[in-house]
Amino acid sequence: MTVPTEKAGPEETPPGSRPAPEAIRAIPVRHYGRWISTLVVLALVYLILNAFAGADVNYGAIPDFLLSASVLEGLGATVLISLLAMAIGLVLGVVLAVMRLSKNPVTSSVAWTYVWLFRGTPVYVQLMIWFNLALIFPYINLGFYRDEMSDFMTPFMAALLGLGLNEAAYMSEIVRAGIQSVDEGQTEASHALGMTQGKTLRRVVLPQAMRVIVPPTGNEFLNMLKTSALAASAAQYEELLLSAQNIGRVSGAVVEMLFLAVLWYLILTSFFSIGQFYLERYYARGSLRQLPLTPWQKIKVNVAGFGNRGGLG
Amino acid sequence: MTPMVKSEGVHKSFGATHVLKGIDLEVAPREVFCLVGPSGSGKSTFLRCINHLEKINAGRLSVDGQLVGYRQKGDKLYELKEREVAAQRRDIGMVFQRFNLFPHMTAVENVMEAPVQVKRESKAAARERAVKLLDRVGLGDKTNNYPAQLSGGQQQRVAIARALAMQPKLMLFDEPTSALDPELVGEVLDVMRGLAEDGMTMIVVTHEMGFAREVGDSIVFMDDGVVVESGHPREVLTNPRHERTKSFLSKVL
Numbered sequence: 001m002t003v004p005t006e007k008a009g010p011e012e013t014p015p016g017s018r019p020a021p022e023a024i025r026a027i028p029v030r031h032y033g034r035w036i037s038t039l040v041v042l043a044l045v046y047l048i049l050n051a052f053a054g055a056d057v058n059y060g061a062i063p064d065f066l067l068s069a070s071v072l073e074g075l076g077a078t079v080l081i082s083l084l085a086m087a088i089g090l091v092l093g094v095v096l097a098v099m100r101l102s103k104n105p106v107t108s109s110v111a112w113t114y115v116w117l118f119r120g121t122p123v124y125v126q127l128m129i130w131f132n133l134a135l136i137f138p139y140i141n142l143g144f145y146r147d148e149m150s151d152f153m154t155p156f157m158a159a160l161l162g163l164g165l166n167e168a169a170y171m172s173e174i175v176r177a178g179i180q181s182v183d184e185g186q187t188e189a190s191h192a193l194g195m196t197q198g199k200t201l202r203r204v205v206l207p208q209a210m211r212v213i214v215p216p217t218g219n220e221f222l223n224m225l226k227t228s229a230l231a232a233s234a235a236q237y238e239e240l241l242l243s244a245q246n247i248g249r250v251s252g253a254v255v256e257m258l259f260l261a262v263l264w265y266l267i268l269t270s271f272f273s274i275g276q277f278y279l280e281r282y283y284a285r286g287s288l289r290q291l292p293l294t295p296w297q298k299i300k301v302n303v304a305g306f307g308n309r310g311g312l313g
Numbered sequence: 314m315t316p317m318v319k320s321e322g323v324h325k326s327f328g329a330t331h332v333l334k335g336i337d338l339e340v341a342p343r344e345v346f347c348l349v350g351p352s353g354s355g356k357s358t359f360l361r362c363i364n365h366l367e368k369i370n371a372g373r374l375s376v377d378g379q380l381v382g383y384r385q386k387g388d389k390l391y392e393l394k395e396r397e398v399a400a401q402r403r404d405i406g407m408v409f410q411r412f413n414l415f416p417h418m419t420a421v422e423n424v425m426e427a428p429v430q431v432k433r434e435s436k437a438a439a440r441e442r443a444v445k446l447l448d449r450v451g452l453g454d455k456t457n458n459y460p461a462q463l464s465g466g467q468q469q470r471v472a473i474a475r476a477l478a479m480q481p482k483l484m485l486f487d488e489p490t491s492a493l494d495p496e497l498v499g500e501v502l503d504v505m506r507g508l509a510e511d512g513m514t515m516i517v518v519t520h521e522m523g524f525a526r527e528v529g530d531s532i533v534f535m536d537d538g539v540v541v542e543s544g545h546p547r548e549v550l551t552n553p554r555h556e557r558t559k560s561f562l563s564k565v566l
Contacts, residue, residue: 183413185409185411185413186413186415188366188409188413189407189409189413189414189415189472190415191366191399191402192364192366192402192405192406192407192476193402193403193426193427193431193475193476193479194399194400194402194403194427194431194479195399195427195430195431196395196396196399197395199430199431203426203430204415207417208415208416208417283417285417285459286416286417286418286419286459286460286461287416287417287461
């Protein structure tokens with residue numbers, strides 16, 4: 001005989017020496033809130049879609065230009081400047097973090113000052129200053145390289161320096177947090193084996209710090225993809241937004257081209273988020289007994305066990 | 314014969330806390346030397362001074378006739394450079410209470426790491442030796458497991474293999490079984506017993522009086538930063554002369 005109870009969720013009966021008691025077949029708690037919220041969300045989505053469908057937008061123009069040469073060029077420029085600026089930010093960020101944590105008071109205060117300066121000023125202003133550097137330094141002379149500043153500081157160079165150096169300030173704080181999250185015992189064990197400070201950092205501390213560093217770095221990179229749009233107006237760098245706007249100005253489809261840019265930014269950020277998932281999974285090895293399933297593995301599991309709810313939340 | 318470890322009047326303070334108040338002792342080669350005492354007595358700190366994880370404030374501490382962390386020229390002491398300190402540590406293996414295995418490396422990678430990175434051994438040769446060492450501590454079938462996939466006792470045995478991979482002349486054990494389930498203590502002590510039989514010089518900070526009595530060649534009882542009593546383990550553990558030793562042993566035995 002089964003007695004309906006109000007217990008939520010089926011529970012496994014522990015195996016015992018006595019005959020196993022009958023499994024509980026309870027009626028689950030009804031989640032009325034879920035039904036109500038579904039209705040509310042559907043109504044809101046309908047209203048929003050309706051509003052945009054009725055708006056004075058020529059949606060047909062978006063697919064027409066989605067893959068046009070100048071949009072793709074701008075897209076490439078956005079990706080290129082983001083990757084390069086991030087690379088500068090990452091390398092310089094690690095260097096600054098190590099400097100900041102070093103016992104040498106000179107290097108640590110240099111790193112502190114750098115972060116203070118670049119994190120404390122708008123990146124838009126930094127980009128404008130780099131681009132207009134020729135006004136205060138007409139010539140660049142690095143000893144091995146001399147040129148007129150206006151020839152050297154192209155929109156690309158200004159965007160690269162502006163975004164990269166600004167990013168380094170943020171990255172150094174992220175890397176510092178990561179390094180400090182690694183247990184002191186790891187450094188001691190490594191030193192006890194005769195490894196030097198540098199080796200310890202490279203082989204033992206940084207690989208473990210990556211688990212803490214990667215998620216906010218992914219965040220930074222998505223931010224970078226979007227912030228690179230500032231380089232358009234501050235340094236005339238022709239990236240995605242600017243090339244979309246140029247088309248809009250010529251064709252008269254101003255808002256449509258903004259939507260087009262929005263679409264591309266979403267595609268870009270989605271694509272790189274997937275990359276971040278796999279990177280996090282890689283650096284989780286050793287610290288989790290079981291790595292999280294990839295989306296592909298999840299689909300396989302779900303298809304195999306369809307209807308078999310419960311277990312994994 | 315030069316003693317493996319010689320400590321003369323070693324003092325150590327952390328800020329205002331005076332942890333070691335003049336430690337004098339000698340450890341002979343091939344000796345198993347046990348350090349016991351209540352927590353906070355300074356035994357772990359002393360152990361960490363031997364491989365310069367802690368800097369001593371006064372006295373002289375030498376390993377195999379070489380001052381630890383300093384060079385003496387005339388009557389002046391010069392601090393060693395980081396690289397030279399690292400070189401000194403190569404010959405001193407250390408096993409920690411909390412294992413401190415590298416969690417992002419498999420067991421065999423943990424053992425290979427120092428020979429490859431510090432001694433510049435080839436990866437193939439280091440791996441071959443690492444597998445043999447893991448075999449020796451009874452973990453030949455766990456070479457590719459990550460530390461998180463091993464029990465505490467297994468992790469500690471990997472840690473011992475990792476220290477042995479540098480072919481040290483001295484092994485330091487800092488309460489190697491204190492973080493283990495009682496059931497797992499035996500497997501780690503067995504490995505240490507085997508090491509002692511092979512003639513390794515070992516300094517062991519421990520609460521395992523049975524191990525000290527059975528394997529130890531000498532024992533030192535420390536309290537409040539000083540050596541209270543020392544001698545042969547059977548002597549000290551069965552016939553303690555000092556009140557402090559007696560009251561401590563009555564609680565742990």
